[in-house]
Amino acid sequence: MxxxxxxxxxxxxxxxxxxxxxxxxxxxxxxxxxxxxxxxxxxxxxxxxxxxxxxxxxxxxxxxxxxxxxxxxxxxxxxxxxxxxxxxxxxxxxxxxxxxxxxxxxxxxxxxxxxxxxxxxxRTNREPFSERLIPASVLSEMRTAASLERARLLFLDRRSAIDLLDYAAIAESELAGNPEYLAELAAWSTGQGVPAHVQGPQAIGDMDPVRDFGRRTGSARFEARPQLAVLTTAGDEPLDWLRAGQALQRVLLVAAKHAVSASFLNQPLDLRDMRRHSDPHHRRGHPQMIMRLGYGPMVPRAxxxxxxxxxxxx
Missing domain, CATH: 3.40.109.10 (NADH Oxidase)
Incomplete structure (x- = not known):
């Protein structure tokens, strides 16, 4: 034993x-x-x-x-x-x-x-990031990290990022009307899940680039132009999901090497999964993670x- x-x-x-x-x-x-x-x-x-x-x-x-x-x-x-x-x-x-x-x-x-x-x-960092852009050389290294694990990391331009933020807000609003979803979120917003001290502040203004767990403390103005990326895989089956996870962590560790922080905006993917929909085949792959990247302060560990x-x- x-x-x-x-x-x-x-x-x-x-x-x-x-x-x-x-x-x-x-x-x-x-x-x-x-x-x-x-x-x-x-x-x-x-x-x-x-x-x-x-x-x-x-x-x-x-x-x-x-x-x-x-x-x-x-x-x-x-x-x-x-x-x-x-x-x-x-x-x-x-x-x-x-x-x-x-x-x-x-x-x-x-x-x-x-x-x-x-x-x-x-660490997952849900604090405001600076307006500093991530250098092209770092983006390239992160993109290579994903490819080594048979995934793709797509960096969004400003227009696409705004559209995705709008989509995330719409998805979060719809999820907020689901009592079972809210109960599950609340159950994992304490203790061993995502307690208040790692949830970050409430966003000032209309744009909120961080998932709302319901127990965020304080308020702050977030970066005006969030830098977003989408991690995709060629397929959308359990094997692809495991590969996506390995790619995700390799990307995040490479980001950490360059002091780049990350948080996640997966509400659209959650809503898609809850509807039991799958994305149609796309030449750029199936989205598995939506990431917000940038330069943020030190944060505590979950x-x-x-x-x-x-x-x-x-």
Whole structure:
């Protein structure tokens, strides 16, 4: 039987890193089964599934993909070469999302060590950002990061960003009329979810580029021209969602390297999922995440689950 007391320090470091990943409403819907020092399985924690806003499980898979990327980075930083098999039991109801095997000692890549060290510094930032534009070189590096995980990162021009902000506001207004959605949001706006101290202030003016969790404190004027990006994948199935999560976390860590902050505006995607609609095929891919990027202040970390809560017994 594997418990938090029986896993060795090296494996514990991998799980701590995985647990630092971003997730929808900070649900952290992942668990891990440690088969031995050379194999870890990642499972969906369906007790933390957002049944109302995520009926397809898309956001759950994206969240778990981000945790999987952190696990891979931590392994490479520790000189272990990870080989991840996604959805090894397709069609099964086991909740097994990935199996990660670790080869013997391998060279520690400098870029992976750098990303590993950035994991605890990445935070979702719902504060106002400055008007400073992200340099083209940084945008290019973030775009490359997404492509390495078989996804695309599309940066919106000013007109497209305004249109998407309007769409997000319309979606949030419609969601606010759904009592089940509001109850789910309220349940994850305290404690282990998104407590008030990480929700950011209420926006002054008509444009609000941050999701409203209902418990935001204070008010502030946000940047006049939010810089938005959309992460897309070629398909829109569980395998694509896991890839999107890995791409998301690689992008966010590269952003953190350049002191670029991020928050999310996924209300249109939630509304789409709740209607059980899927996007028609588009040459630029299926949207999986909507991100607001920029330069913001230091912010506190959202609560994290202890390693003991992440383990599944063998």
């Amino acid at each position: 594997t418990t938090a007391h029986t896993i060795d320090l090296a494996v514990r470091r991998l799980l701590v890193a995985a647990g630092e990943a971003p997730s929808a409403l900070n649900t952290q819907p992942w668990r891990f089964r440690v088969r031995n020092e050379n194999m870890i399985e990642m499972l969906a924690d369906w007790d933390r599934w957002l049944r109302v806003s995520d009926p397809r499980g898309r956001s759950l898979h994206v969240s778990c993909g981000a945790a999987l990327f952190n696990l891979r980075v931590a392994a490479q930083a520790a000189r272990r070469r990870p080989a991840a098999e996604l959805l090894p039991e397709p069609g099964e109801a086991s909740g097994l999302l990935a199996t990660v095997r670790f080869d013997a000692q391998a060279p520690s890549l400098a870029d992976m060590r750098e990303l590993y060290e950035l994991i605890p510094h990445r 609560p994290r689950r202890p390693v003991a809560d992440l383990l599944v017994e063998n």
